[in-house]
Amino acid sequence: MLFASTLLSAALLMLASVTALPQHEEGGLMGRQSSCPSGSFRANTTACAPCPAGNTCSGGRNRPDPCDTGLYQPNTGSTSCLRTPPGFFTNRRGSAMPTPCPAGSYQPYSRQAFCYGAPRGRFQQQTGKSFVCATCCGWATTMNNNNVNPVKCGGAAPFAWPNSGDGCISRPTSCTPAATCAQAANGTCHSNFSFTAGQTIRG
Ligand SMILES: *[C@@H]1O[C@H](CO)[C@@H](O)[C@H](O)[C@H]1NC(C)=O
Ligand SMILES: *[C@@H]1O[C@H](CO)[C@@H](O)[C@H](O)[C@H]1NC(C)=O
Numbered sequence: 001m002l003f004a005s006t007l008l009s010a011a012l013l014m015l016a017s018v019t020a021l022p023q024h025e026e027g028g029l030m031g032r033q034s035s036c037p038s039g040s041f042r043a044n045t046t047a048c049a050p051c052p053a054g055n056t057c058s059g060g061r062n063r064p065d066p067c068d069t070g071l072y073q074p075n076t077g078s079t080s081c082l083r084t085p086p087g088f089f090t091n092r093r094g095s096a097m098p099t100p101c102p103a104g105s106y107q108p109y110s111r112q113a114f115c116y117g118a119p120r121g122r123f124q125q126q127t128g129k130s131f132v133c134a135t136c137c138g139w140a141t142t143m144n145n146n147n148v149n150p151v152k153c154g155g156a157a158p159f160a161w162p163n164s165g166d167g168c169i170s171r172p173t174s175c176t177p178a179a180t181c182a183q184a185a186n187g188t189c190h191s192n193f194s195f196t197a198g199q200t201i202r203g
């Protein structure tokens, strides 16, 4: 206790002598004032402020460090960033929130800055998904990429194989055309045709 109070007196003495230094002197009082706890940064000469969302702060005299692309941080006062989950992307540094993949795209991996487009024969009707659905028997996609909705084959070409990216055909197939090919409200794909991370085709 005696030792501690002696130390304190010594520190106060030092502080008093340092106060006499010009305010702008390098390594002087300014340097000491600049030390902030981790999760905060020096906002000005008198205050530390909580680290802004989208950034990490290691404290001391360091400035906020923006989260890299593929990472984000919704909270203030943080020392680490979070990984963008599958189905989302973060393409800007310093992001507070990840962005859901738009309909017609998907992202099976975490920490990504983009989404893959649903390739031919595959589609994704919902946002924020990590997988694509394959077209059902009798349905096809119309585009090579970014397919949101499959189209039902009809007229002179009412047939198509499941997972058809080659459009509709007039020749009958061995499968029975499905009445609907919509995704369920919960995002699961129709019937047996869904493709998850290990099975996806990168668009
Ligand atoms: C210093 O920063 C704090 C925290 O952001 C703020 O509340 C205060 O008004 C600022 N003071 C000056 C002098 O700018
Ligand atoms: C999603 O919805 C479909 C159709 O309503 C249902 O068959 C399936 O079990 C649901 N899956 C989950 C994971 O809730």
Ligand SMILES: *[C@@H]1O[C@H](CO)[C@@H](O)[C@H](O)[C@H]1NC(C)=O
Residues within 6 Å of the ligand: 191, 192
């Ligand atoms: C899904 O696959 C099973 C077994 O392969 C099959 O019996 C069933 O008819 C299929 N369901 C649809 C909707 O295609």
